[in-house]
Amino acid sequence: MQEPAIQNGAADRAATEAAGAVSAQNPVAEAIIRAEGIEKYYAQPSENRIQVISATDLSIVPGEILALLGPSGSGKSTMLRMLTGLSRPSAGQVYWHGKPIAEAEINVSIVFQSFALFPWLTVLQNVEAPLQARGVEPEERRTRSMKMIDTVGLDGFEGAYPKELSGGMRQRVGFARALVVEPEVLFMDEPFSALDVLTAENLRSELLELWSKKTMPTKAVFLVTHNIEEAVLLADRIVVLGRNPGHIRTDFRVQLPQPRERKSEGFTQLVDYIYKVLTRPDVSPDEAPDHQHPTPRVRDQRQMKYQMLPHARPGGVAGLLELLLDKGGRDDIYRLAEDLAFEIDDLLPIVDAAQVLGFLTVEEGDAAITPTGTEFANSEILRQKELFRDAAVKGVLLLRQIRRALETKSDHTVPEEFFLDLLDEQFSEEETQKQMETAIAWGRYAEIFDFDAGRRRFVLPDAQEEAVAPAEEAP
Amino acid sequence: MKLQYGFARSLVPARTWPFFIDVGVAACGLAVFFTIVKTGVYWLGKPVPVVPISSSIRVLPLYASYSIVRMVLAYMLSLVFAVTYGYIAAYNARLEPWMVAVLDILQSIPVLSFLPPVVLAMVSLIPGHQLGIEMGVIFLIFTGQVWNLAFSFYTSLKTIPREMVEASRIYRYSAWQRFWQLELPFSTIGLVWNSIVSVAGGWFALIFCETFTMGNRNFQLPGLGSYIQEATYSGDVRALVAGIGAVVLIVVATDQLVWRPLIAWSDKFKFEQVESADRVKSPILELLRKSTLFSTVPGRLAGQIEEPIYRRLSRTRECRVVQPLDAGRPAKNSPGYWALIAAVTVAVVWAAAQAIYMLSSITWPDLKLLLEGAAATFLRVNAALLISAAWTVPVGVAIGLNPRLARVVQPLAQILASVPATAFFPVLLIALVRLGGGLGIGSIALMLLGTQWYILFNVIAGAMSIPSDLREVASLYRFTRWQRWTRLILPGIFPYLITGMVTASGGAWNASVMAEYSHVKDRTLEVIGLGAQIDAATDSGRFSMLLLATIFISLMVVTMNRLVWRRLYRLAETRFKLEG
Numbered sequence A: 001m002q003e004p005a006i007q008n009g010a011a012d013r014a015a016t017e018a019a020g021a022v023s024a025q026n027p028v029a030e031a032i033i034r035a036e037g038i039e040k041y042y043a044q045p046s047e048n049r050i051q052v053i054s055a056t057d058l059s060i061v062p063g064e065i066l067a068l069l070g071p072s073g074s075g076k077s078t079m080l081r082m083l084t085g086l087s088r089p090s091a092g093q094v095y096w097h098g099k100p101i102a103e104a105e106i107n108v109s110i111v112f113q114s115f116a117l118f119p120w121l122t123v124l125q126n127v128e129a130p131l132q133a134r135g136v137e138p139e140e141r142r143t144r145s146m147k148m149i150d151t152v153g154l155d156g157f158e159g160a161y162p163k164e165l166s167g168g169m170r171q172r173v174g175f176a177r178a179l180v181v182e183p184e185v186l187f188m189d190e191p192f193s194a195l196d197v198l199t200a201e202n203l204r205s206e207l208l209e210l211w212s213k214k215t216m217p218t219k220a221v222f223l224v225t226h227n228i229e230e231a232v233l234l235a236d237r238i239v240v241l242g243r244n245p246g247h248i249r250t251d252f253r254v255q256l257p258q259p260r261e262r263k264s265e266g267f268t269q270l271v272d273y274i275y276k277v278l279t280r281p282d283v284s285p286d287e288a289p290d291h292q293h294p295t296p297r298v299r300d301q302r303q304m305k306y307q308m309l310p311h312a313r314p315g316g317v318a319g320l321l322e323l324l325l326d327k328g329g330r331d332d333i334y335r336l337a338e339d340l341a342f343e344i345d346d347l348l349p350i351v352d353a354a355q356v357l358g359f360l361t362v363e364e365g366d367a368a369i370t371p372t373g374t375e376f377a378n379s380e381i382l383r384q385k386e387l388f389r390d391a392a393v394k395g396v397l398l399l400r401q402i403r404r405a406l407e408t409k410s411d412h413t414v415p416e417e418f419f420l421d422l423l424d425e426q427f428s429e430e431e432t433q434k435q436m437e438t439a440i441a442w443g444r445y446a447e448i449f450d451f452d453a454g455r456r457r458f459v460l461p462d463a464q465e466e467a468v469a470p471a472e473e474a475p
Numbered sequence B: 001m002k003l004q005y006g007f008a009r010s011l012v013p014a015r016t017w018p019f020f021i022d023v024g025v026a027a028c029g030l031a032v033f034f035t036i037v038k039t040g041v042y043w044l045g046k047p048v049p050v051v052p053i054s055s056s057i058r059v060l061p062l063y064a065s066y067s068i069v070r071m072v073l074a075y076m077l078s079l080v081f082a083v084t085y086g087y088i089a090a091y092n093a094r095l096e097p098w099m100v101a102v103l104d105i106l107q108s109i110p111v112l113s114f115l116p117p118v119v120l121a122m123v124s125l126i127p128g129h130q131l132g133i134e135m136g137v138i139f140l141i142f143t144g145q146v147w148n149l150a151f152s153f154y155t156s157l158k159t160i161p162r163e164m165v166e167a168s169r170i171y172r173y174s175a176w177q178r179f180w181q182l183e184l185p186f187s188t189i190g191l192v193w194n195s196i197v198s199v200a201g202g203w204f205a206l207i208f209c210e211t212f213t214m215g216n217r218n219f220q221l222p223g224l225g226s227y228i229q230e231a232t233y234s235g236d237v238r239a240l241v242a243g244i245g246a247v248v249l250i251v252v253a254t255d256q257l258v259w260r261p262l263i264a265w266s267d268k269f270k271f272e273q274v275e276s277a278d279r280v281k282s283p284i285l286e287l288l289r290k291s292t293l294f295s296t297v298p299g300r301l302a303g304q305i306e307e308p309i310y311r312r313l314s315r316t317r318e319c320r321v322v323q324p325l326d327a328g329r330p331a332k333n334s335p336g337y338w339a340l341i342a343a344v345t346v347a348v349v350w351a352a353a354q355a356i357y358m359l360s361s362i363t364w365p366d367l368k369l370l371l372e373g374a375a376a377t378f379l380r381v382n383a384a385l386l387i388s389a390a391w392t393v394p395v396g397v398a399i400g401l402n403p404r405l406a407r408v409v410q411p412l413a414q415i416l417a418s419v420p421a422t423a424f425f426p427v428l429l430i431a432l433v434r435l436g437g438g439l440g441i442g443s444i445a446l447m448l449l450g451t452q453w454y455i456l457f458n459v460i461a462g463a464m465s466i467p468s469d470l471r472e473v474a475s476l477y478r479f480t481r482w483q484r485w486t487r488l489i490l491p492g493i494f495p496y497l498i499t500g501m502v503t504a505s506g507g508a509w510n511a512s513v514m515a516e517y518s519h520v521k522d523r524t525l526e527v528i529g530l531g532a533q534i535d536a537a538t539d540s541g542r543f544s545m546l547l548l549a550t551i552f553i554s555l556m557v558v559t560m561n562r563l564v565w566r567r568l569y570r571l572a573e574t575r576f577k578l579e580g
């Protein structure tokens, strides 16, 4: 079995350096792109910095499709941008064939989730533009672009504008534009997630075909995705990122032969394994099935004060629990997602939420309902709210704090801003907003507080009733 | 019609810059004022180059072409300057807050109040020649047009979707290619809409500037404005009708031949991912598109010029190495940089101090006069706004809720807003003199003529944007008329109304300056007001009064904007957004 080309962790890094010093034939030295100890911080308006990626090593070697998986906000896109030179690491260095990336003439392309085509240029002009930047003569530009447009199956559409095309065809233009410069590494940031299921499937298999037939001169593919199956379908190697701050949780090779069968046992095992890794952020992952190389490592050096609230609606939690109860209280998460026709990524926050509330536990990729969870699922709405309230106040620090603040203050109201400031120290601006939205949704549902959206203030529900009550008694 | 492409002049930036920048900008303003006045002083007393104005119909085409050339020059200048300014503001992190603050203040100040000193300064630079007045007028129109264009370009640059910028970086576009293939196309729609507003404001000012007299000094320029005035005063009705007809014709022709095709053409720069069904059509554009000459020659020409540039640029570092997007470690400032900063600061502080020192000659009666003037102008401007809103809201809503009518009236309102009200001013004045009305009413009428259409246009757009299902709900629940207005219509049009009012308020301030002090033949009409003070002060060479009046007017406008309009705007953005 081949040694994993990428290693993570201080000990491994030391080994890598030692090896690199000895011989140039070392696989690590042959890496096209090699990141050493790269970190990323973003400055916050409140003057503190948020760490998005903690020191990480990663190499991209010829001949492989590497998939980067991770929950939303774990820094996958940030990582991709640092590896392509679009974003400067706050610490560490990225090398292109051994040369610092800021000085190297690198040849890579990115396929974007939003396609990032220029709507005012035709398909042909869009594909030609990168060649123009490289000073290619008009005739050659045209022939190369037309050939590439043919390759992606868009012949006849070269004069069309992107907005006249369907999503799938637009992404084909995205691929044509990316491949026309014959990149050494092809980067993709969730290239299929804006497409419908069938189109995505279609494009995936065409991409694989191009890759396996070596139609494109590309030496390596780097795919960012949140779709586990997509990763297992395509990748030769999978790296899973954890969040807060982003770090590599596991990094392993996929040994399944191509073409891969979704129903095959190896496939489902691997999907289950990745599930387990993703649903238990606090536990070091075991080894990937069918081969042994322990690089599990969890870096939660920073003590989080607030936990990350999963962005799920209370209604979703109730729905999931009811379904789970129907299935006898325990089921495979992967199968649940299938039954619900949910993208895994949409289901995970709901599972997380139910877990935070203590309504279910996750073991071995299975979700199991707890006694409170059962009671919750069986109750009518008022009792559900009560159970939800108890669980939320117990399990969620932010909600507990808001409630306490409201009870303590004489006028029973607190501005939202107060808590935003607290969250701000820990989350990015955007995430702070999302966290607050989720907290408000939960709090309102469970009647922990009321939220006055006009004045952006939390209000104690009883306080309002009290204020109204005397008026009602008057007549 | 989306709000962001609305027919509005002032854009309201979120205030993110610290207060000291405002102070710095004010100091720069004082310094510039001082420089202009100092230049202007040399001229006083030198001979006035007077060109006799004819009101014969035969000269009308010539005069019209003079006016058009002035307009085109001023607009071109504005566009080039605006794009340069916006570009630097968007990409130079150090200058950005300063440049945005300058934009914010200058776009709201009524530039016409600077007409007298600017013309004086220009004339003194090129003494004994009409060219000085020409340049003064063009410069003034330029300063009136440029800020909203610059602001629009700046905002566009800042809102280009991140992945598109990343695509341009990863494919190693040069700044040149990025500009032509990404930045300029992305900003086109905003630039087109703002150009319409700018040019309309430009005509308004140009017509007035051409008739500019100050005391017994005459700065008239041959052009449509002076033609109309001359025709009015000489009682030549035929010439008057022809003159006003020419103005209207130019506006309508510009709308049909330039703006409509441009709007229709700029549709291809719309950043929607789907084809929109409802869009502006232009037969002219269709014609142009069909002509083989027009559809092939420019492309080929551009290719001839472009190719060598791209070939050369592809060898630069920028096109070989991927340029990171996040700012690197801030570069160390060289001693030269600090020396420059220090020199500029000293110069600005010195000039500003000189300007403030000038104020010491102001006496109490002067101050009282100015304060009264400020109050009077303030009241007039707001009266005009209230009157406009009072009639445009019901009418605009009635039109907007009737889609077929709206489709006809809305473009009409846009044209009406573009007809310079100043062209009617001489007639209005004569009428007022005959009827015995005061200039007070005249100036309000002028403001109304100039500004109400912006409000009407936006109110119609607002009423059209009220979702029909909400209207159905309202009739389903049998809302009373009162409920319909307070629950549905007013909240629905609120953001649009505010957009229109902000623009109208800027226009009204501008109009107030020119309306308060007029000459009819050899009579000087004057009402109490800041505009009158500005003219009178320049007339008598009292620059301290001129400065203080200008400071007052700027302070009032900026304060109104910050305290009232900006708040209302924010409110409109957050509370009253119907979509999502």
Ligand SMILES: Nc1ncnc2c1ncn2[C@@H]1O[C@H](COP(=O)(O)OP(=O)(O)OP(=O)(O)O)[C@@H](O)[C@H]1O
Residues within 6 Å of the ligand: A042, A043, A052, A070, A071, A072, A073, A074, A075, A076, A077, A078, A079, A226, A428, A429, A430, A431
């Ligand atoms: N320019 C920025 N300024 C501040 N924070 C940022 C910036 N860009 C990203 N972040 C934060 O960094 C974290 C990681 O973002 P990133 O986009 O890399 O995540 P991701 O894994 O790609 O997520 P997704 O699956 O949603 O695309 C997020 O919490 C995000 O809010």
Ligand SMILES: [Mg+2]
Residues within 6 Å of the ligand: A076, A077, A078, A189
């Ligand atoms: Mg991402």
